[in-house]
Amino acid sequence: MPEATATFDVRRLGPASVVDIRGDVTSGSEDVLMAAYEEAGDAKAVILNFSELSYMNSGGIGLLVTLLVRANRRSQSLLAFGLSDHYRQIFELTRLDEAVGIHDSESDALAAAGAV
Amino acid sequence: MTEVNEKAAARDATNWAKKVSRLNVSEVPEGAVNINVEGKRLAGPIQGFGKMWQKTYQVRLPREDVSATDLIAAWKQRFPEFWPEGGSFYAPLTGIEPGEVALIGMTLPGRVKLSTGVMVLYADEESFTLMTPQGHMFAGWITFSAIEKEGKTVAQAQVLMRASDPIFELGLTLGGHKQEDRFWHQTLSNVAGHFGAPDALVDTQVVCVDKKRQWSKWRNVWHSSAIRSTLYMLGAPIRGAKRLLGRGALDAST
Numbered sequence: 352m353p354e355a356t357a358t359f360d361v362r363r364l365g366p367a368s369v370v371d372i373r374g375d376v377t378s379g380s381e382d383v384l385m386a387a388y389e390e391a392g393d394a395k396a397v398i399l400n401f402s403e404l405s406y407m408n409s410g411g412i413g414l415l416v417t418l419l420v421r422a423n424r425r426s427q428s429l430l431a432f433g434l435s436d437h438y439r440q441i442f443e444l445t446r447l448d449e450a451v452g453i454h455d456s457e458s459d460a461l462a463a464a465g466a467v
Numbered sequence: 468m469t470e471v472n473e474k475a476a477a478r479d480a481t482n483w484a485k486k487v488s489r490l491n492v493s494e495v496p497e498g499a500v501n502i503n504v505e506g507k508r509l510a511g512p513i514q515g516f517g518k519m520w521q522k523t524y525q526v527r528l529p530r531e532d533v534s535a536t537d538l539i540a541a542w543k544q545r546f547p548e549f550w551p552e553g554g555s556f557y558a559p560l561t562g563i564e565p566g567e568v569a570l571i572g573m574t575l576p577g578r579v580k581l582s583t584g585v586m587v588l589y590a591d592e593e594s595f596t597l598m599t600p601q602g603h604m605f606a607g608w609i610t611f612s613a614i615e616k617e618g619k620t621v622a623q624a625q626v627l628m629r630a631s632d633p634i635f636e637l638g639l640t641l642g643g644h645k646q647e648d649r650f651w652h653q654t655l656s657n658v659a660g661h662f663g664a665p666d667a668l669v670d671t672q673v674v675c676v677d678k679k680r681q682w683s684k685w686r687n688v689w690h691s692s693a694i695r696s697t698l699y700m701l702g703a704p705i706r707g708a709k710r711l712l713g714r715g716a717l718d719a720s721t
Contacts, residue, residue: 378610378612378625406478406479408482408589408591408594409588409589409594409596409608409610410594410610410612413608413610413625413627416511416512416513416519416627416676417521417627417676419513420519420676420677423677424677437476437479437480437483440485440486441483441486443486444483444484444486444487444509444588445509445511445588445598445608446508446509446510446511446513446514447511447513449513449514450513
């Protein structure tokens, strides 16, 4: 498996956990992303912050699908904010946007998660 | 914009397909049938019906024989040649490039000739990903990649998929999974054979990512390439008769 080139830091904000993503998300990020997800714990919503994302390839998109399945299994909603126009289009192209709620800002995502 | 961000933006622009709402086939190669691709939407694992599977097939080759980037370059260039017998992959004229659409012809049990296709979702020097349209046997994507590890170059095909509809789900359960495993085994053996190792062992790892079926997606059956291909086959005599009649009328008028 390729080496991880991204970091995932978790912040708990009420019923939501925010995962701050930095660097390149590829298939090599699987272990660190899933560890971050476990750290997010029993949050009602897991919010992915893509503001500091450098790059994501198709392996990274695949990881998000796997993450979505895990979140669904725990009845958690998966939300995202901070996506560039390009990655918004990638979410639309891959139709991830039909399952991951996309928001413009952290406050919008938190509001959607019922955290504010 | 920093230099790092500029490089990332450049990679974004060249490696990912541009957003499309419906697929468009620019040219239909001879022998290919474009009844299940034109105008269809892409469908990923989220849009599929059946259980979600991640299937990984790997073959290890000596690093001194081929590097990861050379392997992927050859795989892109010769993709149709590595496609197993019993099916045809009609590569786009421009090759495996992001956004290009390829048509596929396969023979299913019962001699049903199934026509479908894929779009190149992503391609870089070390990997490329194909995504399926509505009506394909499965909804998902297949990533072909290569990495160098411990003196070996590892070629990999990884499928993330759900059967598109209840009929394909049943088919996968009744032997379709095994057939698919054989298909990708053969593909990787063909890749290995190209680099002088036709007997290289192909490893398979299958993980059921989600055991739940998405019953809300049963209507995907409307787009089924199997049903539409069968109807297309059954309509062949009528189309042939129409052509003959049309030609006869044309001859009579001249």
